[in-house]
Amino acid sequence: MLNLLWPIFLIVSIIYAIATGKAEQLNSGIFDAVKDAVDLSITFLGTMCLWNGIMKIVQETSLMNKLVKFIEPFMRFLFPKLKGNKRAYQEISLNMVANIMGLGNAATPLGIKAMTTMQKDNPKKDTLTDSMIMFILINTASLQLIPTNVIAIRMSLGSENSAGIIVPVWIATVAAAFAGIMATKFAIHKWGEGKDRKW
Amino acid sequence: MVNYISNAAMPIIILLIVGYGLKEKIKVYDTFLDGAKEGLEMVFRLLPTLIGIFMAIGALRSSGILDLIVKIISPICIFFDLPSQIMPLALIRPISGSASMAVAVDIMQEFGVDSTIGMIASTIMGSTETTLYTIAVYTGCVGIKKIRFALATALIADFVGMLTSIIICKIL
Numbered sequence: 412m413l414n415l416l417w418p419i420f421l422i423v424s425i426i427y428a429i430a431t432g433k434a435e436q437l438n439s440g441i442f443d444a445v446k447d448a449v450d451l452s453i454t455f456l457g458t459m460c461l462w463n464g465i466m467k468i469v470q471e472t473s474l475m476n477k478l479v480k481f482i483e484p485f486m487r488f489l490f491p492k493l494k495g496n497k498r499a500y501q502e503i504s505l506n507m508v509a510n511i512m513g514l515g516n517a518a519t520p521l522g523i524k525a526m527t528t529m530q531k532d533n534p535k536k537d538t539l540t541d542s543m544i545m546f547i548l549i550n551t552a553s554l555q556l557i558p559t560n561v562i563a564i565r566m567s568l569g570s571e572n573s574a575g576i577i578v579p580v581w582i583a584t585v586a587a588a589f590a591g592i593m594a595t596k597f598a599i600h601k602w603g604e605g606k607d608r609k610w
Numbered sequence: 611m612v613n614y615i616s617n618a619a620m621p622i623i624i625l626l627i628v629g630y631g632l633k634e635k636i637k638v639y640d641t642f643l644d645g646a647k648e649g650l651e652m653v654f655r656l657l658p659t660l661i662g663i664f665m666a667i668g669a670l671r672s673s674g675i676l677d678l679i680v681k682i683i684s685p686i687c688i689f690f691d692l693p694s695q696i697m698p699l700a701l702i703r704p705i706s707g708s709a710s711m712a713v714a715v716d717i718m719q720e721f722g723v724d725s726t727i728g729m730i731a732s733t734i735m736g737s738t739e740t741t742l743y744t745i746a747v748y749t750g751c752v753g754i755k756k757i758r759f760a761l762a763t764a765l766i767a768d769f770v771g772m773l774t775s776i777i778i779c780k781i782l
Contacts, residue, residue: 413706420666428673440672444664451715452657460649465624467645468631468638516648523751530752538756539749544763547748551741551764553771557623558736564715565732570723574620576732579778583737586774591767598759 451567458563462513466559469512478511479504489549489592490542492604499528503546513555522550541599548595552588555580656708663712667698692776695720695727699734700772704765707740726779733775738768 428437469475479501486504493499502525509518525546533540539547558580565573631638670676680694687694699717703710714731721727741764749757 424669424673444668448660460646463649464642464645553739580736587771590770
């Protein structure tokens with residue numbers, strides 16, 4: 412996608428700038444931007460390392476397994492068809508907990524494992540099952556409890572209230588997840604497995 | 611009050627995590643360093659994207675094209691009472707994680723981190739995911755081609771998340 416967008420952005424800007432006599436601004440605009448990118452990366456370093464370090468400790472504790480138990484009621488609501496599949500159940504739970512704790516590096520491999528397990532029981536190997544769709548939706552919903560990366564970046568940009576976005580993020584995340592889950596539940600109800608498959 | 615809760619949440623969580631690690635007799639400092647190293651790698655991985663996207667945005671902005679586009683879409687945004695400056699982020703967010711982070715950083719620098727626009731950009735980044743990438747990874751890893759309504763429902767969630775981000779930041 413960006414292989415298409417990026418050159419379009421550049422070509423259009425350069426032609427437009429030269430045609431409207433803004434070659435000078437364009438020149439400094441591009442090179443200032445590149446310098447900005449490097450400066451920012453250096454300021455990101457400290458806070459990003461801090462949060463990744465703290466979250467690594469979480470990964471080593473039994474906190475993850477405790478949280479798995481905590482989310483069990485949600486699991487039953489989200490994946491009613493996976494009841495008999497203990498392994499898929501556990502892998503999905505771990506993936507969700509990793510997402511909630513903001514452990515992106517741990518969540519993706521766990522999620523891939525869960526998909527592989529669910530694929531074993533999938534009668535149509537080239538098509539997503541209802542449970543898989545719900546699982547992917549949960550992963551696109553960004554259930555992160557603390558948006559550490561965004562906070563880290565806000566801090567390095569000199570925000571006086573870098574953590575002030577936590578509550579807004581919670582509200583927006585819950586709203587998005589709720590809408591997504593309800594839409595998926597509705598779609599499963601209407602066009603789910605065993606029904607006349609329009610999708 | 612909302613600010614205080616937000617501010618207290620982070621130190622309390624650090625306290626809980628480190629305390630819990632100690633209770634389970636984990637070498638917390640060594641583990642911390644391991645994680646910090648991962649953070650370092652993340653920033654290094656982000657740098658090329660940051661340069662690429664900043665370069666493109668720099669060109670779009672300094673040429674005056676960005677102003678032109680914002681001007682064109684602003685009547686629609688005004689009609690729905692949406693800030694048009696946030697639109698580039700909203701459009702790129704589902705497509706690319708690092709590119710949208712670069713766009714968000716650019717918005718925060720341009721309009722101020724703590725301005726309403728800056729807060730909206732941060733909230734969108736924190737509450738949504740790179741939907742297309744996530745779907746691609748999870749279907750690709752098991753060789754699935756037919757995704758049924760997965761994209762539609764995920765985009766509904768993104769849309770609601772972005773709209774809520776805008777509304778909530780305007781209220782607070």
